[in-house]
Amino acid sequence: MPEAPRTSVARKLRWGLLGTARINRSLIPPLRLSPRNEPVAVASRDAERAAAFARTWDLPKAYGSYEDLLADPDIDVVYVPLPNHLHVPWTLRAVAAGKHVLCEKPMALTPADVDAVARAADEAGVVVAEAFMYRHHPRTRRIRELIAGGALGELHLVRGAFTFVLDRPNDVRWRPEWGGGSLWDLGCYPVSFTRHVVGAEPEAVFAWQVLGPTGVDVSFTGQMRFPGDVLAVFDCGFRSRFRMEMAFVGRDGLLEAPRAFKPRPEEPMRRYGPDVDVPEPVLVDDPDDLYLGEVEDLAAAVLDGRPPEVTLAETRANTVVLEALLRSARTGRPVRLS
Template sequence: MRIGVLGAARIAPAALVRAAGAVGGVEVAAVAARDRGRAATFARRHGIATVHGSYEDLVADPSLDAVYVPLPNGLHAQWTLAAIAAGKHVLCEKPFTSNAAQAARVRDAAAGTGLVVMEAFHYRYHPLARRMAGAIREGELGAIERVETSMCFPLPRFGDIRYQYELAGGALMDAGCYAVHCLRMLSPGEPTVTSATARTLHRDPRVDRAMTAELVLPGGGTGRIQASMWSSTLLRIRARVVGTRGTMSVFNYATPQLPSRFSLTVDGRRRQERFGGEPTYVHQLRAFVAAVDGKHTNLTPPDDSVATMSLIDAIYEAAGLPPRP
């Protein structure tokens, strides 16, 4: 598989270039950026053969099988749609689009094409996430009463694109999309937002630097997501599920190849299980290639993305903020 990269993004080396070195049959073959010089520097540094002068040229390159989209959030839908129209498979960074309506447009464009369009929730393809989801699906905890997920990290650079409303920025979009997606994965069905509270930027009150939301789950349970890029909670990446038979607690569900912890208490008996090994990005890229080959299920397809973006839009509305444009 020959993949082209749209943009010399900071995430691309870990998420794709280094992962490709660990996955057989994958070549990162081309890159394009708004600044051709920046793309050329990126290509030299990472051994990429072709530099295109524009995103349009890369998407149209007939030698490429797939396109990786690590652009700012507000550009995801536009270039995913362009890649689909060009007959390319797509691995698109999260959040999938700016809002649910855009996600639905991408879903509809991909339907019936035979193309794999995967949202890059890399953690979902790691054995830890499979174990977490399996514990819920197999009923180990009994009926689910409470699900809590968080993704909080410090980003005090308020001029960063991740704080720009026009580029679909905000803590809920950048950090919170993990917490929202993980909560959906651990819920017995699609949750409904009951309330949300945002902490916003002084210079642009449309942009959240932190967000907390309360939800109700099918069956009567409740949920809570916490997300921040700048708040009193500097670092918190956790998931916790309480059921009628026990509790599951996970520290660092997002990058479990780094220090992480999984513990399960069922019927009063507690055990810990270890997960590590290959990076989540390697698992994701291997799954993407296998999905293209028809050998693996796409766990984060556009339908899943529409549900995630719908919940994000609903949280913004409950917090009194507009969905991202």
């Protein structure tokens, strides 16, 4: 078994970034804001690119291969923002090197791959978590509290959407063999959000998709049926104007959450009562940095032994639903889940 990272000595976790992906720009500032984390290294398969990235972001270490970063004993946590098909292989390699891992969503494309990660993490004694940043935002917690507390009456329907126009022809999301497509990239958010708020797993799903010229879904619409006759519908895609929203409909009210996955203070939630046409704003203290809660949660899991907000069991459950939705869209039939 590899030697565990030296987190018991240093209260700050030292992070290494696998790759120079755009999303790194969102993670480095909160790592610097956090009292328990710090970014120290970046790796690329192009040494010059890694060095340039390190200079731009003032990182003390740059590596010309992912393997060299994983071999660095001073790295405690590895962030994996690579294309979807590389998430599991490099998460497993990081775990084998004794590193904790924050892996971008979707962590895996099959439940079996999540199981492999879970077994490896357990054997190595490290923490692995999927990077759904919205889960760490106070607005998400407030939505769940309101619905669980009966603020809308009995919950009947959940609606979600995440779309934008993807017009970069060489984008990795166009490649089916790399886990491309809008469901894996965007639909995972409303599916995850719905499951989290309902607090249960769907009993059955049904879906339609529109395929693009490369064979990935460019538009996707899904339905989910939950216990207690709670229904959910969502859509995602690469060919419609930007939308990022969730809505929850109950017997006595409606709660709308604009920009649900990346909230902004200037767009608060709106709550409608039983017979009210004018909404009441639902205000929540928004953190200065959306991703700060994500890295602080990982630090709490590593340093304090607290389970991460998004456990591997939950990652597996979300993957099961996404895989079933894809199967339904491909066959034109509903899929029942145990």
